[in-house]
Amino acid sequence: MDIFRAFKIEDRIFYSKVSDMCERIINKEGNVRNLTNAFLHGKDLEKTVQQVSNRPSIILIDEVDVFFGPDFYGCTYNPATLLSNENTYAILKFIWGNRKNIQLSAVLSIEAYKDLLKMYSPKWKPLFDSQISQMLKDVTDVFEPKPHVVNNRVGYIEHDEMVFNRFHGYRTAFAYLHFLERGDITKEEVVKENIGFYIGCGNLSFAELPTDFNCIMGVTGTLSSLTEVEKKIVSNYGITRMAYAPSIYGQSRRQFSPKADVHVVQKSDPTSGSIKRDWFLKITQHCQDKIQARRAVIVFFENEEIIEEFEKEFGSSLPNTLKLLEKTEFKENVIKKSTISGNITLCSRPFGRGVDFICRDETTKGAGGVHVILTFLPSSNAEEVQIQGRTARQGDPGTFEYILYITELEEKLGFIATKIIEFDKDKTLYPEIVKARDESHKKLVVELADKRDTVLSSHLETVQFKTTLAKYDNSQKQKEQIMSTILKMNNSSIITKATSYHLYFCLDDSGSMSGRPWADLIKAVAAFCQKQIELCTSQGTQPNDIVTIINHNHTPEIMCRKVPVTSNPEKSTRFRSGGNDFSRVLNMAEQEIAQNDFHAYIPTLLFMSDGGCGNGETEMERIAKMFPTLKVFTIGFGSGCDQKKLQTMATLAGGQYYFGANGAQLIREFENISVKLSNTKFSL
Incomplete structure (x- = not known):
């Protein structure tokens, strides 16, 4: 920019994404990969002379509320180095070709594996075995998140673009x-260049990055929307001053009436067949009305898959339709055309923030400006403000409305259908x-703060690791230190021996769990057990876990005791109804755990509730102290759950807390507990 050139500091200004900043930080003492x-490979490490600048450094974060959100805060940037050769390729192909019935023992017996061990120090065998174990898990779930192929490379949609190095x-x-097998990739050499053993070499916490700078600054259009917890997080970085700048275009001309412009499709027309189709129909009709009025319409959907469904149903009814997706080429052209009179633009969620939909079409402006339709629930007030801000820009007129469907309100917010209808009728x-x-x-924000604390130790270990690598002097002490750290950073699935668990489920069957919540819980327990079985089978071991289920309301009751995980134990329980008394069920659980065969089974307590009560902390802490090998998980469910209490109980027991807002999320959280699958994104 001219101002930087005028002060002759343009060579000191760097523009980058957060990931690029991570790369500079982690590689400043030498390329860590x-x-x-x-x-x-046992080679000499190239010495790197670090150029240290004594100048103070300043970081300016754009959309600072995003940086302190779930995509970054509490998450880590995970560089990995690729070990790629004919043997690693053969191992991956063998697992893929036999994925329907693959066991660890079969992989360890093939020649490619034996030849791989000969190439490296025998001390790396646990590392390679851990990678193969992870392969056996991941081969069962290849398409989450959804991969895309562009020019023979696999990419993923991240924020508002396609990335190929994740x-x-x-x-x-x-x-x-x-x-490659399906023919979407035509060059096998590209596959060989990109796959192999992904060896993690660090976990850099995004939340710690600003602390490397002398001065921290940030800008956002939603500063006034920060919660008190978010403001506290910001203040923890020493950011003490917040300034609010009014728009140079004066008061917004955007029109939005909370009473008239929030529409919820509640029930299906008998002729249409589904609520979702009625929802799509209402969106289509509102688009048509605005287009007939010679305006432009921008519709925001939660994801690309819903846009595809919508187009399949009603795309032919909407001429002049554009799409703005993460994989869209020439995005700027679509953005420019989106505000032209008569055009309808279907956008995925990421484009609701930061995209400048400037209207230069006088016909659109004269007819009332760009109309924005939001079809999903934003996660926060800040996101809603951002999406509303895609219309009525730079002093132009514009309108905004919600078109939702009832299922989303039920699943995401825990609303009951009759209440939604009542709220809608009362305009509340x-x-x-x-x-x-x-x-x-x-x-969510409170959980993010906890996540930052959780990943801090691995961040500090990464900082020490990269420094040790850069200063490596070939001494035995440093060699052991580096090797130990590499093994630790990749130990999510290092194999020692087959381990069986005695799983103690404490399931809340109080009155609020009646009906659908109870059915969702039973499905979640069944999914947990099935995942346990699948993981044991994939690693060549027998699923020997056993299950005890204790239902709890104001009176606990044992539903089954020491039954095999393979016997569908969830069928042994039943709903009873009542109040809540955590103390009584934990006392009963303590008695059951005391009878465990600790030589054969690791005791694991899974305590689930959709509410709370005034006791339980003392009992949970006592149980954890009595049984040092006990693993504890607390699981919250639904909008009425006392998350703070369950989090505290998990902390007191040295355990972990999980939360499912609805049935689908509860199933996913139970599966996450079962497998502790590493969903780490590596950056190569």
Whole structure:
């Protein structure tokens, strides 16, 4: 920019994404991937002379509320080095080709594996075995997140673009093999260049990055929307001053009436067949009305898949339709055309923030400006403000409305259908949505703060690791230190021996769990047990876990005791109804755990509730102290759950807390507990 050139400091200004900043930080003492790779091969490490600047450094974060959101805060940037040769390729192909019935023992017996061990120090065998174990898990779930192929490379949609240097464990490697097999990738040499053993060489916490700078500054259009918890997070970085600048275009001309412009499709027309189709129809009709009025319409959908469904149903009814997706080429052209009179633009969620939909069409402006339709619930007030801000820009007129469907309100906010209808009739639906959404967002932010604390130790270890690599002097002490750290950073699935668990489920069957919540819980327990079985089978071991189920309301009751995990134990329980008394059920659980065969089974307590009560902490802490090998998980469910209490109980027991807002999320959280699958994204 001219101002930087005028002050002759343009060479000191760097523009980058957060990932690029991570790369500069982690590689400033030497390329951590190359150094790790060289160490694995037993080669001399290239010495790097670090150029240290004494100048103070300043970081300016754009859209600072995004940086302190769930995509970054509490998450880590995970560089990995690729070990790629004919043997690693053969191992991956063998697993992929036999994925329907593959066991660990079969992989360890093939010649490619034996030849791989000969290439490296025998001390790396646990590392390679851990990678193969992870492959056996990931080969069963290749398409989450959804991979895409562009020019023979596998990419993933991240924020508002397609990225090709993110690897989701070995899911990405198997996605390459899948697309090669199907013909979407035509060059096998490209596959060989991109797959192999992904060896992690660090976990850099995004939340710690600003602390490397002398001065921290940030800008956002939603500063006034920060919650008190978010403001506290910001203040923890020493950011003490917040300034609010009014728009140079004066007061916004955007029109939005919470009473008139929030529409919820509640029930299906008998002739249409589904609520979702009615929802699509209403969106279509509103688009048509605005187009007939010679305006432009921008519709925001939650994801690309819903846009595809919508187009399949009603695309032919909407001429002049554009799409703005993460994979869209020439995005700027679509953005420019989106505000032209008569055009309808279907956008995926990421484009609701930061995209400048400037209207230069006088016909559109004269007819009332750009009309924005939001079809999903934003996660926070900040996101809603951003999406609303895609219309009525630079002093122009514009309008905004919600078109939602009832199922989303039920699943995401825990609303009951009859209540939604009542709120809608009384014109109080929007404030009720805002209240529930903001409460959910507040809990999410609190969890993010906890996540930052959780990943801090691995961040500090990464900082020490890269420094040790850069200063490596070939001494035995440093060699052991580096090797130990590499093994630790990749130990999510290091194999020692087959381990069986005695799983103690404490399931809340109080009155609030009646009906659908109870059915969802039973499905979640069944999914947990099935995942346990699948993982044991994939690793060549028998699923020998046993299960005890204790139902709890104001009186606990044992539903089954020491039954095999393979026997569908969830069928042994039943719903009873009542109040809540955590103390009584934990006392009963303590008695049951005391009878465990600790030589054969690791005791694991899974305590689930959709509410709370005034006791339980003392009992949970006592149980944890009595049984040192006990693993504890607390699971919250639904909008009425006392998350703070369950989090505290998990902390007291040295355990972990999980939360499912609805049935689908509860199933996913139970599966996450079962397998502790590494969903780490590696950056190569």
